Amino acid sequence: MPESAVKSLRERARDGAREHIATEAMRLFLEQGFDATTIDQIAAAAGISPRSFFRYFSTKEDVVLGGLSSQGEAIRDALESRPAEEGPWEALRAALLTLRPLGRTREEQLAIGRMIHETPSLRARSIEKHLGWQRLFVPDVKRRLGIPSQDHDDPRAHAIVACVLTCLDVVGEFWTRGDGREDIADLWDRAVSAVRS
Incomplete structure (x- = not known):
């Protein structure tokens, strides 16, 4: 063989x-x-x-959150496939909305969300994983802003991605707290609108 x-x-x-x-x-x-x-x-x-x-x-935390690395790569791929003329906020929104938990019922998603947001070690590990996502998303956002890839002095792309990931965390917490009644895209739009106003 x-x-x-x-x-x-x-x-x-x-x-x-x-x-x-x-x-x-x-x-x-x-x-x-x-x-x-x-x-x-x-x-x-x-x-x-x-x-x-x-x-x-x-670790035990990796059992719950181990898939976040591959999810980040999938979102990066979706981001990079968005139209070149699309702004960074719009492209990131569209890319993040491609993320769908596979093989989980709504009840399971809510239970897992509660567990993550109510367990300090899981919450910390989740934030750490999202920092890894930041490194994945920044290059495309820099390109959309017209910032040369070798320019390490312009903070705009990093700031946008950091805001987006904070909004994602907040939206996940509020969606879970509300028992999944609100549409997650609506929660996202309200959170981002507040940040950008």
């Missing part, structure tokens, strides 16, 4: 194991709370040793 095929099988097995652990962990988090759930409990539910848990996840 070719090495590439073997690697592909290994990767698929690893991805499957990671998904299984994450599913069991999320079930426990939602049933008994994030802080009350131990790595030993997650490992037992997933049928692995606690040591094996750390082959797939660095």
Whole structure:
């Protein structure tokens, strides 16, 4: 069997194991709370040793928020595909609205949102992940503002992206607090309008 095929099988097995652990962990988090759930409990539910848990996840927080890095890359790709003449605020809004939680019911999204916003370690980790998004989005925003990529003295692109990510965090919290009754795009538009006024 070719090495590439073997690697592909290994990767698929690893991805499957990671998904299984994450599913069991999320079930426990939602049933008994994030802080009350131990790595030993997650490992037992997933049928692995606690040591094996750390082959797939660095921390409990990464089980909940590990996908944010790939989501950031997907948003960056959507941003870069927006029309060149579109302004940075409009392009970022359109790119962010492509982000949809896959395979989660509205109730699950709300429960996960509450858990993130009510657990200090998850909230801090989420903000840290969003700072990684800032590095991904700034180059395209600089291009839209006509700022040369090598110009490191102009703060405008960084400021816009930082505002956008703060609005995203606030909107997520308010959507969760309101039990998802408000349209998230409407909340977004109201938050950004206040920042830009």
